[in-house]
Amino acid sequence: MGFTDIEYAYILLFVSGLLLVEGLYHLAVDVRRGENGGRNRRMRLLAAGAAGDAALNRLRRAETDRLSAAIIRVLPVTERLIRESGLTISVRRLAAICVSLVVLALLALRFAAGLPPLPSLLGALAVGIGGPMLALTVRGRLRIAKIVLQFPEALEMMVRCLKAGHPINSAIGMIATEMPDPIGTEFGLVVDEMTYGLDLHSALVNLAVRVPNPDLRYFVVTVQIQHNTGGNLGEALGNLATVIRDRFAMKAKVKALTSQGRSSAFIIGLMPLVSAALINVVNKGYFGDVMTDPLFMPGMVVAGVLMAIGHLIIHRLVNFRI
Structure with missing residues (x-):
């Protein structure tokens, strides 16, 4: 006895809903563990009894299952977006969330909204894949922006440690211990990588890869130049912190001076849409009379x-x- 189309739809709805709930649950747990309590995520893992190498592998996302590895080979952007967002959710679980959203959106657009198959499929792909990717992109950009804001304070802490006579490794360790997330965890990964075999330069290069920002690259280049040629590293890092803070001040000043232009752009861009919506509310047939004209869509x-x-x-x- 075969199933009807609506019965298949109910089965897909149940399975995709179950996968979506499971994926969102694990995602919420990961976000909660990453943002609540303790100084930073790395210190919380170590305080909970995790070994140093286990915490390093989890935060660096070094351990992946076969399915996640296969997805990364096909779509490497997924791993980059998850890494930049600061989450430790697996690529496999992200794929399950995306597939569930695609199925739910397809069922809603095809059966509830009554759209044709092709528009339903395109809309479902946009919602199920584009939505999570956009959310990860936004979270990653916000996280990197927060790291950039914390970076001058981290540099000044490092400068104070260097002036007190501590080596660069101890200064980085101080940031990993005392600074909150996300910069505390990122520098903690640098400390752990040096603990388990990498040299300072390689660990800092990995930091610049995980956090794609020019200020981090300037810091890495400064440390590398000092390591190769010598010089006063504390003074160089202090000057870098000053330059970054001055640039923040300049950006804030430019943002204040251009606020009128940005407001005007927002109002001008929104005005045609609001006007069209109001006209359609007042006179529902205003646009209906011209939509059949062959020049309407080109216009x-x-x-x-x-x-x-x-x-x-x-x-x-x-x-x-x-």
């Missing part, structure tokens, strides 16, 4: 392209690279 495309060009110009006018 809308031209208007959309012109609006996009205008937004791009305004964005370039009010945003400066400092």
Whole structure:
């Protein structure tokens, strides 16, 4: 006795819902463990009794199952986004969440909304894959921005340790112990990698790979130059911290001076959409009379392209690279 289409839909809905709930549960647990209690995630793992190499492998995401490794070989961007976001969720579990969202969105668009198969599939892929990837991208950018904000304080702490006569390894260890997440955990990984066999330069290069930011690369280059040629590392790092703080101040000043332009861009971009919505509410047949005209869709495309060009110009006018 075969199943009908609606019965298949119910089965897919149940299985995908179960996978989605499981994946979101583990994701919520991971986020909660990463953000609550303790100085930083690495120190919490060590305080909970985890061995140093186990904490290193977990935070560095060195241990992956076969399915996760296969997904990473096909889509390496998934591993990069998870690493930059600071989560320790496996790629396999992320794939399960994406597949569940795709199935749920496909069922909703196909049966609930009544869309044709192809638009339903495209919309489901956009929701199920694009949604989690966008969430990871946003979380990763926010995390890197927070690291950049913490970095001058970390450099100043390192400078104080160097001036007190401590070596660079001890200064990095002080940051790993005393600084909160996310920079505390990142420098803690540097300490653990040096503990388990890497030299200072290789560990710092790995830090720059995990946190793709120019300030971190300047720091790595500064330490490498001092290691090869000698010099006052404390003074060089102090100057770097001063330059970073001055750039933050300049960015804040530019943001204040361009606030009117950014507000104008937001209002100008939103006005056509709000006007169209209000007109449609007042006179529901206003757009319906012209939608069948052959020039309607080309005109809308031209208007959309012109609006996009205008937004791009305004964005370039009010945003400066400092």
